[in-house]
Amino acid sequence: MFAAVLLGGAVVSVWIMLGAFSVAVVVGLFMALVASTRNRPLRFLVTCYVEVFRNVPALTQLFIIYFGLAQIGLRLQPIPAAIIGLGLGGGALLTEVFRAGIEALHHGQREAALAVGMTPLMAVRHIILPQAWRIVLPPLGNYSMSLLKETSVASAIAAPEIMFYARQLVTRTFETPLIYSMTAFLYLAMCLPIGRLVARLERGSRSWQ
Amino acid sequence: MSATSPPGAAAPRATPAVSRQGDAAVVTIEDLYKNFGSLEVLKGIDLAIAWGEKVAIIGPSGSGKSTLLRCVNYLEVPTRGHIYLEGELFGERLVDGRHVRMSERELASQRKHIGMIFQSFYLWPHLTARENVAIAPEKVFGLPRKAALELADTMLAKVHLAEKRDAFPERLSGGQQQRVAIARALAQEPKVILFDEPTSALDPELVGEVLKVIEELAAEGRSMMLVTHEIRFAQNVADRVVFIDHGVIVEQGPPAEVIRRPSHERTRSFLSQLLQDG
Ligand SMILES: Nc1ncnc2c1ncn2[C@@H]1O[C@H](COP(=O)(O)OP(=O)(O)OP(=O)(O)O)[C@@H](O)[C@H]1O
Ligand SMILES: [Mg+2]
Numbered sequence: 001m002f003a004a005v006l007l008g009g010a011v012v013s014v015w016i017m018l019g020a021f022s023v024a025v026v027v028g029l030f031m032a033l034v035a036s037t038r039n040r041p042l043r044f045l046v047t048c049y050v051e052v053f054r055n056v057p058a059l060t061q062l063f064i065i066y067f068g069l070a071q072i073g074l075r076l077q078p079i080p081a082a083i084i085g086l087g088l089g090g091g092a093l094l095t096e097v098f099r100a101g102i103e104a105l106h107h108g109q110r111e112a113a114l115a116v117g118m119t120p121l122m123a124v125r126h127i128i129l130p131q132a133w134r135i136v137l138p139p140l141g142n143y144s145m146s147l148l149k150e151t152s153v154a155s156a157i158a159a160p161e162i163m164f165y166a167r168q169l170v171t172r173t174f175e176t177p178l179i180y181s182m183t184a185f186l187y188l189a190m191c192l193p194i195g196r197l198v199a200r201l202e203r204g205s206r207s208w209q
Numbered sequence: 210m211s212a213t214s215p216p217g218a219a220a221p222r223a224t225p226a227v228s229r230q231g232d233a234a235v236v237t238i239e240d241l242y243k244n245f246g247s248l249e250v251l252k253g254i255d256l257a258i259a260w261g262e263k264v265a266i267i268g269p270s271g272s273g274k275s276t277l278l279r280c281v282n283y284l285e286v287p288t289r290g291h292i293y294l295e296g297e298l299f300g301e302r303l304v305d306g307r308h309v310r311m312s313e314r315e316l317a318s319q320r321k322h323i324g325m326i327f328q329s330f331y332l333w334p335h336l337t338a339r340e341n342v343a344i345a346p347e348k349v350f351g352l353p354r355k356a357a358l359e360l361a362d363t364m365l366a367k368v369h370l371a372e373k374r375d376a377f378p379e380r381l382s383g384g385q386q387q388r389v390a391i392a393r394a395l396a397q398e399p400k401v402i403l404f405d406e407p408t409s410a411l412d413p414e415l416v417g418e419v420l421k422v423i424e425e426l427a428a429e430g431r432s433m434m435l436v437t438h439e440i441r442f443a444q445n446v447a448d449r450v451v452f453i454d455h456g457v458i459v460e461q462g463p464p465a466e467v468i469r470r471p472s473h474e475r476t477r478s479f480l481s482q483l484l485q486d487g
Contacts, residue, residue, distance in 0.1 A: 111284055112331035112390075116345035116397055117321025120313050126348060130335050 002169055002179055009162035010186050016082045016151045016161060021144055023087025028094025033124065035099050046095065053092035059153045061085045066157040082154035082161075090147055097139045101132035134202075141198030145191050152187075162186055233296040235260050235401050235432045236281060241290035243276050243456075250276045252456040254290070258401065261430045265437055265447035265464070269479055273456045274436040275328075278403045281434065282323045283316055294322060295400060321349050324394030324402040329410050330386045332378040338365060338389045339374035342396045350397075364392035368422050384415030388422055401432040408439060440483055444468050452476045 035046045053061065062085040066076060076084070105128060113123035155164035166183040170176050234257035243251040250273045258264050266274050279285040281292055283300040291308065292299040300316055301308045311319070332341050342361035346352045352360065365371050368388035378386050387407055394402055407423065408416040420442050427433060427446045437443050443450055443464060450467040452459045452475075460473045471477045 106331070108327060108329060108331035109333060112325075112327065112333070114284065114317070114320065115282060115323070115325040115327075116393065117317050117349040118345070119317040122317075122348055126344060127333055131333075134335075 002173075002175070002182060005165050005169060006162055006179075006182055006186055009160060009165035010190065012079065012159065013148065013151045013154075013161040014190065016079060016086065016154055016159065017144070017148045019079075019083035020086035020090055020151070021147060023083060024090030024094050024143070024147070025140075027088065027091030028098050031091065031095040032098030032102060035095065036102055050092045050095050053089050054096075056089075058086060058089050058150055059156060061089055062153060062157050078154065078157045078159035081157055082151065082159045086147065086150060086154070090143060093143060094140070097136050097143070098132065101135040102128055104135050105131055137198065137202055141195065141201075144198070145194050148191055148194065149187060234258055234293075235262075235295060236434070237293040237296070238277075238281065239291045239293070241277070241280055241292070242288045243273070243280055243285060244288045250456050251280070251287075254453075254456075254458060256451065256458065258432055258434060261432055262449065263427050263431075263433045263435065263447045265435045265443035265450045266453060267437065267440070267443060267450060267479070268453035268459075272453045274453055275405050277453070278325070278405050278434060278436060281403060282320050282325055284325075286310070294319060317349075321345070321397055322400045324397050324399035326387070326390055326394055326402065326404045326407045328406040330378075330383070330390045332386050332389055332393075334378050337375050337377055338370065338381065338392075341378070341389055342392045345393065346396050360396055361392070364395045365389070367395060367425075368392045369418075382415060383411045384418045387411065387419045391419075391422055391426070395426075401434065402426070404433065404435045404437070406436050406438065408437070438483065440468060440480065452479065454479070 031046045031049060034042050037043070062082060065085045066078065066081040069076060069081075109127055109131065110120075110123050113127040114120070118126065151161055152163040154161050155167065158164060162183055166179050169179050173179070236256075236258040238254055238256040241251050241254040242249070254277060256264070266277065268274050276285060280287050281299075283292070286300070291301065297319075298308075299319055300311055302311055302315075303309075332338075333344075336344065339358060339361045342364050343354075343357040346360050347354055347357035350357075362371065362374060365374050368391050370385060370388050370392065373381060373385060373389075378389065381389065387410075391407075404423065408419050411419065416439070420439065423433075423435075424442075424446055435443070435447065447464050449461060450464045451461040452467060452471070452473070454475050459475050460467060460471065466472075467476065468480065471480060
């Protein structure tokens with residue numbers, strides 16, 4: 001009975017995680033590419049974004065997005081708010097991850113691509129990203145696991161995920177040890193497969209070295 | 210050597226394999242200057258490469274040879290001066306009589322006609338030899354994948370590496386990597402190939418195989434600009450040798466003259482230095 005309720009929460013946790021992960025990857029990739037251009041004002045904006053989101057706790061960010069924006073008339077549902085909040089925070093982290101991945105490549109890789117007549121965008125798509133992918137895969141895996149755990153902060157804005165239900169059940173039934181161990185077990189059961197998946201991707205991505 | 214006059218309105222917009230426009234040069238470098246910050250690297254280079262001509266560029270380290278080649282295909286943007294490919298303004302357009310830089314897209318569509326060989330090969334390590342060669346024909350020139358791969362096989366055969374087509378660069382020797390890089394440039398069907406010290410990063414025993422391939426290409430009548438320290442090679446392959454020092458052309462002429470009977474003191478001391486070392 002508890003299990004059914006918690007499982008329902010787990011599904012929501014996974015949705016928040018997948019949503020936030022997608023937002024973080026898109027934002028992070030975009031910011032990293034902007035950061036690799038020569039446009040100084042744009043690069044400065046990226047730095048500001050990264051520093052702000054990296055140095056403010058996820059819970060504070062969530063409160064600003066959920067309660068703060070509501071004050072100025074932008075009322076988000078808890079789940080979208082959690083996805084956006086965690087996604088933007090993760091985007092800041094992944095900006096650094098992707099930037100490091102791109103910078104790890106020798107500049108000659110890009111020059112050779114331009115020399116055969118690729119546009120800068122084609123060079124990114126066919127030459128830079130496929131190589132950076134291998135570099136960023138392990139940190140990306142770590143990030144996705146910590147993100148799944150971090151979705152628990154969404155309970156603070158009443159997103160109906162695992163921790164939210166767990167706390168509800170505890171206040172109602174006082175079965176504290178049982179409920180929280182089940183919760184812990186669920187997180188474990190969700191995180192382990194992610195680790196496996198990443199390890200598989202690492203092996204599966206064509207080896208050239 | 211004076212610069213050819215900039216071709217004006219008569220030149221139509223570039224289309225691939227446009228006619229040679231009479232006897233115009235394949236590459237014309239006009240009044241080229243390049244600064245990096247306050248460092249003046251090129252100080253007024255005028256040079257025209259005729260169709261089928263092989264021009265060797267020699268000069269001391271830091272004299273601006275690489276920068277010159279990189280300006281020809283706009284990997285470096287000249288500080289002043291202009292480049293023409295087949296008489297057509299390269300990397301720039303004339304708007305109301307003023308030179309304006311092209312968009313990256315337009316530039317790419319011009320650059321695809323120029324092959325470039327780098328000192329350190331710069332093969333793409335995530336692609337096999339065959340894919341390294343096929344990717345530009347497919348993605349840039351729009352060939353179907355199958356045709357691009359077949360073209361790659363043909364080009365790899367030309368550099369005597371047909372059997373290595375499925376190897377990743379990591380598994381190839383330096384000489385083999387450089388030959389794949391040459392095949393990659395050939396697959397562009399370039400109007401001119403720029404070689405920047407193609408053998409300088411190689412172990413001595415691997416230099417010969419690469420020079421041999423370049424000689425074969427030269428014999429096909431291709432247009433080339435070759436930065437090299439291999440004086441003997443330059444003498445054998447080049448139609449003209451250009452000696453550059455401190456960003457200016459000091460002297461140029463047939464190899465027999467420039468290398469055997471240099472008329473400038475700077476050329477003489479550079480050559481004797483080189484012969485001592487090598
Ligand atoms: N991107 C750059 N930024 C700043 N300075 C540069 C850059 N590229 C080249 N230079 C400088 O320009 C000068 C000429 O460099 P270049 O590579 O053209 O010489 P080179 O004749 O090719 O020399 P080498 O024989 O050693 O290859 C050098 O002093 C070099 O340090
Ligand atoms: Mg050089």
